Amino acid sequence: MKCPSCGSRRVERRPPSQISPHPGYHCRNCGLLMRGRGMLFLYLIVLAVGCGFFGLFVFFLARGEVALWQIGTAPIVGAICAVYSVRQLMRPLPRRTRDDEDDDD
Numbered sequence: 522m523k524c525p526s527c528g529s530r531r532v533e534r535r536p537p538s539q540i541s542p543h544p545g546y547h548c549r550n551c552g553l554l555m556r557g558r559g560m561l562f563l564y565l566i567v568l569a570v571g572c573g574f575f576g577l578f579v580f581f582l583a584r585g586e587v588a589l590w591q592i593g594t595a596p597i598v599g600a601i602c603a604v605y606s607v608r609q610l611m612r613p614l615p616r617r618t619r620d621d622e623d624d625d626d
């Protein structure tokens with residue numbers, strides 16, 4: 522596959538991160554980060570769940586039914602997941618080339 526920014530073929534798959542098993546691709550020529558093909562739906566779900574967690578937290582907190590210490594890290598994890606998804610969704614996709622073979626998305 523090719524980099525959509527500089528057209529280089531030196532596009533590498535990025536190693537799995539703590540959040541995503543397939544964080545996407547990296548151009549070794551210009552350093553552009555790209556999202557994995559076929560991950561759109563997953564990131565949308567993660568975004569929805571993340572926003573849901575955070576929304577519930579704000580909702581309950583606003584009603585005064587729970588204290589901050591009772592909720593723990595769920596809203597923080599939710600917020601991190603939401604931000605991560607948005608950042609991934611804003612990244613371009615690598616361009617497909619004819620000789621893409623190890624394309625397992």
Ligand SMILES: [Zn+2]
Binds near residue numbers: 524525529549552
């Ligand atoms: Zn590039």
